[in-house]
Structure formats: C-alpha cells, structure tokens
Amino acid sequence: MSEKNYVILAGGVGAAKLIEGLVYTIEPELLKIIVNTGDDIELFGLKICPDLDIITYTLANLVDKEKGWGFAKETFNCLNILKKFYNTGWFNAGDKDLAIHIYRTDLFRQGFNKTEITNLICQKLGVKSHIIPMCNAPVETFITTPEKSMHFEEYFIKYQYKPEVLNIELKGIENAVPVEGVINYIKNAKRIIICPSNPIVSIGTILQVKGIKNALTQVKDKVYAISPIIKGETVKGPADVLMKCVGLDVSCVGVARFYKEFLGNFIIDKMDCKLKPKIQDLGIKTYCYDTLMTNLRKKVKLAQYVVSL
Numbered sequence: 001m002s003e004k005n006y007v008i009l010a011g012g013v014g015a016a017k018l019i020e021g022l023v024y025t026i027e028p029e030l031l032k033i034i035v036n037t038g039d040d041i042e043l044f045g046l047k048i049c050p051d052l053d054i055i056t057y058t059l060a061n062l063v064d065k066e067k068g069w070g071f072a073k074e075t076f077n078c079l080n081i082l083k084k085f086y087n088t089g090w091f092n093a094g095d096k097d098l099a100i101h102i103y104r105t106d107l108f109r110q111g112f113n114k115t116e117i118t119n120l121i122c123q124k125l126g127v128k129s130h131i132i133p134m135c136n137a138p139v140e141t142f143i144t145t146p147e148k149s150m151h152f153e154e155y156f157i158k159y160q161y162k163p164e165v166l167n168i169e170l171k172g173i174e175n176a177v178p179v180e181g182v183i184n185y186i187k188n189a190k191r192i193i194i195c196p197s198n199p200i201v202s203i204g205t206i207l208q209v210k211g212i213k214n215a216l217t218q219v220k221d222k223v224y225a226i227s228p229i230i231k232g233e234t235v236k237g238p239a240d241v242l243m244k245c246v247g248l249d250v251s252c253v254g255v256a257r258f259y260k261e262f263l264g265n266f267i268i269d270k271m272d273c274k275l276k277p278k279i280q281d282l283g284i285k286t287y288c289y290d291t292l293m294t295n296l297r298k299k300v301k302l303a304q305y306v307v308s309l
C-alpha cells in the first residue's frame, strides 16, 4: 500500500477548520478522515451524525462558514413545524440539513451501513476526500448532570454545556470496531494528524474504538496532534469541563498527557510556548505555532506547517 495517504482523526467544528486548510495543502484524494460518531443521535425519527455532517458539508463547500456547522443560507421552516410535535426542537436542524438526515435514514432502512451511507452522501455532494465513520456500530455519548443523564447533544445544544458534569458514558462503545481498512490506513500512512478537536468526546471516543490506539502506538513517530487548548482555555465548547471531569489538567500539557502513549509530535499554540519543556519531558517532540484558525489564511498556514514538519 502506498505511503501517500494522510490519516486524519476528526471531531466536528475544530477539526473542520484544519481540514479546510489541509485540502489546500494536500491533494484531497489523499485524506482518509476518520470521524467521531459518538455524538450521533436519532431525533424526529431520523438518523443524525453531527460530526460526519460538519466534515462533509465543509469539504463539499456547503457549510455555513460563520457557524462552522449546518448548510450556508439555511432556513428552518420544517423545524418550526416539527417543534409543534416534538420537544426536541432544540436541535437546530435546518431544511437542507434535514434532507441529508432523511436520505441517510432511508438508506439505513434499506440495509446500508454507516460507512456505505457516508460514501454515497460524499459521492453525491462531490467530496473527493475519503470520510470514514469511526465505526459502523451505534455509539452514543451520555452526560450525567446532578439533574439527569442526557444525550451529549442535549447537554451541548439545549443546556449550552452549563450543568455540572458528573460522568461521561459511551453507550455501545464495547461493540465499536474500526471500519475495514482503517487499521491498515493508519499503519501505512505518510502521517497521522489528530485535529484540534475535543480530546474527550471527539478524539477520546475514536481512541476507544477497538485497535485504534494500539495501531497509533505502533507508528507513534508519524502521529502529529494540534492542541485544542490554548492558554488553559478551549476556543469553543466544553473540552475544559470534560477534561476536568476525567481528572486532566486543562492545558496543552493535560492534552499531551492524555495522548502520550501514541503521540510522537505535538503542536501547541505559540502563546503556550513556555510549557514546551513540560511536554518534551513526556517524550513528545513539541512545536509552537499560531494555532488559532480565525480565517482561511490561518487554516491553510497551520495545515502547511503541520505537513511540513
């Protein structure tokens, strides 16, 4: 197998920013993007895969660039009617987005699996990169708060990640095996890039799929990660709260400790450069760069940097 492929481990919005830069840097066909499906959810009778959709819409150039998720120029007419019948109207499914969920659900009903469905959606939307769900088996992330246990999407969107988190549970993870070919892609990759995604509920979930962590450990020198934590804070989302919940320090050092078994190279933000020695002490080559991707130019620059190292 050729060593031309780049394997990318991805969550949603944070990952999509880097991937947008990567397709300006590497031929899109060479990207094998393994995407978290631990926040998949069924709502309104439809199968929804939030992270797969974010990455797909980004690569199909259809994404709402301001928000980083959903379709650009979206309308919400269907959702406004659905709200009359369901109390799950907090999930911001736009009209165009719902078309994808309907198509996906229809294909599931016809017997296709998640990988086949993702391939079909990508093909129809003109995505050249290979987007691969982390597994075909259903996995759902549940968050326990003092009030109740709820789906991660409810905690994230409806409750805006405000409630205290007591526990994180990945329902179904014991059945999660990688999609055929993925372990070989990792073993034979030119480079493996771990996006600046939520280390606990995006990357951490992929790492719990049987065999993935072990495969990464075998090619440690080729594994590069970008820290999603800058100056002890998340750029967006609940990574800080969830890192604390599993006993990690909220810093790029905390992320490095979490990844250290399989991480050979770590790109931290230039504002965290003073922490570089602490990470190098873990046996990880550490680089400082501007990792805040606020526009396309910065996304491309970071992608070029990661590829050039």
Ligand code: GDP
Pocket (backbone or CB within 6 Å): 010, 011, 012, 013, 014, 015, 016, 017, 051, 196, 197, 198, 199, 202, 203, 226, 227, 228, 229, 230, 233, 234, 235, 236, 237, 239, 291, 292, 293, 294
């Ligand atoms: P989600 O599933 O949509 O929340 O997205 P991800 O898991 O892919 O990414 C969430 C993480 O991305 C958060 O921890 C953010 O701190 C991080 N993130 C978002 N944008 C940036 C950025 O521009 N630079 C860096 N370094 N991290 C980012």
